[in-house]
Amino acid sequence: xxxxxxxxxxxxxxxEKRRNDAExxxxxxxxxxxxxxxxxxxxxxxxxxxxxxxxxxxxxxxEKAAEFVQQQKIRNLTxxxxxxxxxxxxxxxxxxxxxxxxxxxxxxxxxxxxxxxxCHISLxxxxxxxxxxxxxx
Numbered sequence: 001x002x003x004x005x006x007x008x009x010x011x012x013x014x015x016e017k018r019r020n021d022a023e024x025x026x027x028x029x030x031x032x033x034x035x036x037x038x039x040x041x042x043x044x045x046x047x048x049x050x051x052x053x054x055x056x057x058x059x060x061x062x063e064k065a066a067e068f069v070q071q072q073k074i075r076n077l078t079x080x081x082x083x084x085x086x087x088x089x090x091x092x093x094x095x096x097x098x099x100x101x102x103x104x105x106x107x108x109x110x111x112x113x114x115x116x117x118x119c120h121i122s123l124x125x126x127x128x129x130x131x132x133x134x135x136x137x
Contacts, residue, residue, distance in 0.1 A: 003124050007131065011123045012110065019101065019108035026099040033097060037086050046079040 003011075034041045050072040057065045057072075084094050101108045106117035116124075 001125075001128070003128055004131075007124060007127045010127055011120060014123060015108055015110040015120060018103075022099050022101045022108060026097070030097055033087075033090075033092075037090065040083060040086050043079045043082045043086070046082075047076050050076040050079070 030040075030044075053075075054069055054072045057068045060068060083097070087094060087096050099107070103117060103119035106112045106119060108119075110117055110120035112118070
């Protein structure tokens with residue numbers, strides 16, 4: 001089905017708002033959790049720093065890089081496990097600090113594997129239907 005430019009733009013605005021809202025809510029949850037559990041920030045920084053170290057490994061020989069990357073992977077996974085334990089300590093689910101998108105398939109981008117996601121198509125249909133109803137009145 002063909003949709004007007006306005007419908008496509010409105011759908012994109014809605015999808016972007018969904019994504020921004022989900023990510024902003026996630027940031028607020030992380031900050032709140034940092035406030036009640038300072039160790040969380042330390043573990044999160046440990047994860048971030050392990051990724052930064054992997055990026056630095058680009059200058060190493062392939063043999064040394066493989067070993068170094070493996071060490072950083074263990075470091076990162078350990079920090080992730082520590083965060084899960086902190087969440088459990090506060091009776092929170094393991095996914096508490098993960099972004100909760102409106103659509104898990106496309107993570108509120110509107111695209112899934114370079115194709116329009118089902119949520120995007122559904123939104124386009126809904127918006128077109130609403131526009132058609134307005135035009136009838």
